[in-house]
Amino acid sequence: MHMHSRNWIGGEWSLPAAGEAVVLNPSNIHEEMGLLHLSDGAAAIQAGQAARTAFATWSRLTGAARAEHLHRLAAALEAKLEEVAQLASREMGKPISEMRGEVMRGVHLLRYYAAEGVRAEGAVIPASEANVLQFTRRVPLGTVAVITPWNFPVAIPLWKIAPALICGNTVIWKPAESASLTATRLVEIFAEAGLPPGVINLVIGKGSVIGGPLLEQAAIDAVSFTGSTVTGTHVAQVCARRNIKYQTEMGGKNAAVVLNDADLEQAIPLIVSGAFRSAGQKCTATSRIVVQSGIYTAFTEALAKAVAKLRVAPALDPEAYLGPVASASQQQSVNSYVQIALEQAEVVAQGPAATGGLAGYYVRPLVVAGLTAKHPLVQEEIFGPVAVVLEAADFAEAVALCNASVYGLSASLFTRDLSYAHRFLQEAEAGMVRVNQETAGVEYQSPFGGMKLSSSHTREQGQSALEFYTELKTCAIRYF
Numbered sequence: 001m002h003m004h005s006r007n008w009i010g011g012e013w014s015l016p017a018a019g020e021a022v023v024l025n026p027s028n029i030h031e032e033m034g035l036l037h038l039s040d041g042a043a044a045i046q047a048g049q050a051a052r053t054a055f056a057t058w059s060r061l062t063g064a065a066r067a068e069h070l071h072r073l074a075a076a077l078e079a080k081l082e083e084v085a086q087l088a089s090r091e092m093g094k095p096i097s098e099m100r101g102e103v104m105r106g107v108h109l110l111r112y113y114a115a116e117g118v119r120a121e122g123a124v125i126p127a128s129e130a131n132v133l134q135f136t137r138r139v140p141l142g143t144v145a146v147i148t149p150w151n152f153p154v155a156i157p158l159w160k161i162a163p164a165l166i167c168g169n170t171v172i173w174k175p176a177e178s179a180s181l182t183a184t185r186l187v188e189i190f191a192e193a194g195l196p197p198g199v200i201n202l203v204i205g206k207g208s209v210i211g212g213p214l215l216e217q218a219a220i221d222a223v224s225f226t227g228s229t230v231t232g233t234h235v236a237q238v239c240a241r242r243n244i245k246y247q248t249e250m251g252g253k254n255a256a257v258v259l260n261d262a263d264l265e266q267a268i269p270l271i272v273s274g275a276f277r278s279a280g281q282k283c284t285a286t287s288r289i290v291v292q293s294g295i296y297t298a299f300t301e302a303l304a305k306a307v308a309k310l311r312v313a314p315a316l317d318p319e320a321y322l323g324p325v326a327s328a329s330q331q332q333s334v335n336s337y338v339q340i341a342l343e344q345a346e347v348v349a350q351g352p353a354a355t356g357g358l359a360g361y362y363v364r365p366l367v368v369a370g371l372t373a374k375h376p377l378v379q380e381e382i383f384g385p386v387a388v389v390l391e392a393a394d395f396a397e398a399v400a401l402c403n404a405s406v407y408g409l410s411a412s413l414f415t416r417d418l419s420y421a422h423r424f425l426q427e428a429e430a431g432m433v434r435v436n437q438e439t440a441g442v443e444y445q446s447p448f449g450g451m452k453l454s455s456s457h458t459r460e461q462g463q464s465a466l467e468f469y470t471e472l473k474t475c476a477i478r479y480f
Helices: 041-058 063-079 081-092 096-118 157-167 177-192 207-216 231-240 264-280 293-308 328-344 395-401 418-428 464-468
Strands: 007-009 012-016 020-025 028-037 133-140 142-148 168-176 199-204 223-228 245-249 254-258 286-292 346-349 366-369 386-391 412-414 432-435 469-478
Touching: 007 177, 020 081, 020 177, 028 081, 028 177, 028 293, 041 199, 041 207, 063 081, 063 096, 063 157, 063 177, 063 245, 081 096, 081 177, 081 286, 096 264, 142 207, 157 168, 157 223, 168 177, 168 207, 177 199, 207 412, 223 231, 231 245, 245 366, 254 395, 254 469, 264 286, 264 293, 264 386, 264 412, 286 293, 286 328, 286 395, 286 469, 293 346, 293 366, 293 412, 328 386, 386 395, 395 418, 412 418, 418 432, 464 469
Parallel strands: 142 168, 142 223, 168 199, 223 245, 254 286, 254 412, 286 386, 366 386, 412 432
Antiparallel strands: 007 012, 007 199, 020 028, 133 469, 346 366
């Protein structure tokens, strides 16, 4: 398989010519996956114009008609599930068992939002005058720029695109470079399923080249972004200057808190999963583990045994627990933290080296301890298979450590005590809080988003997404 990325603008395919980049398989860097063809800023402007043109027709379709399109996209994606999962695993390194689940989640997202096309909306509001009907309705924003990361190459784009489309918006999609082959294939499938020209426009390129023109000059009415906090805050500033709606989902430094009464047989696998599936490359990954003193030794011993058994292997190995990280730059970044950890911290647990004998961007799972709460390894998002253990004397100190972060995306507590469970759900400063569950893995029908520097305070997925992708119009009519 040797793919070429392409732009899809206004229903026409093109090969942009502003640069090229070879895509290597992160599980086996001797395998060339394909070639990225990179766009210049003009492509972003053109995509905005195409989306604006298509909006006139798409927004006037009934919700039921748009729903039919989304149902067709869901069926088309489900029919190609294995092909898309294999491609995405080979492009960014997520184990195939996880990637199949992610593609199926994309199918579910399309179906979930298709059903919203005929759901009741708005409310009748009593008027102070007689013979006046006053009501609200939700109307589409217009054209929406969707900027997505590489770590969920199917699910994150679709949890933005599906609600945007059902609400009547059209989309300019700029995927991450490390997920652009998968993005191209997704849009090919959608085009073959009969999605009208200009409803989705795909622009492949470097954020440093096309991000500025897309955000500052293209004809857009909103931006939905997932990525780093640094880039997200820049997106917010640009959108604020233009007075267009924005949604930024950014970093996380998520804590799992383990109290003395926790069931370790249940807790350990969930914490290991949260920390190391997808090689820790989830914004909801467990990267801090706060353990109460009474169970600290038993917990760390059990954790060490569990981590030592993890299988690090190529992404297409069906038994792989985690594969490589996604790119050479990602491996370099994570390894810089690993080096600090090995020099300055106490190693609690370490996973095995990769099996399979292939050269790839592998990082051994690592858990360390013996650091203060202000240490960079405890405060900075590593985005790799590295976690830090902190000790807490009691529940109050554990929650304080959990909250001692600029981020507030996800947090979990492991306990049998119902009082502590309810207090944690109340006191943990995170947008998603859980008891006896891992920090990662929100469901598509539930709102997704964080507090503090994790999010711009709107929510994705579930019914909340519909609020972002629409504006509320208050209507009143007087009759005689």
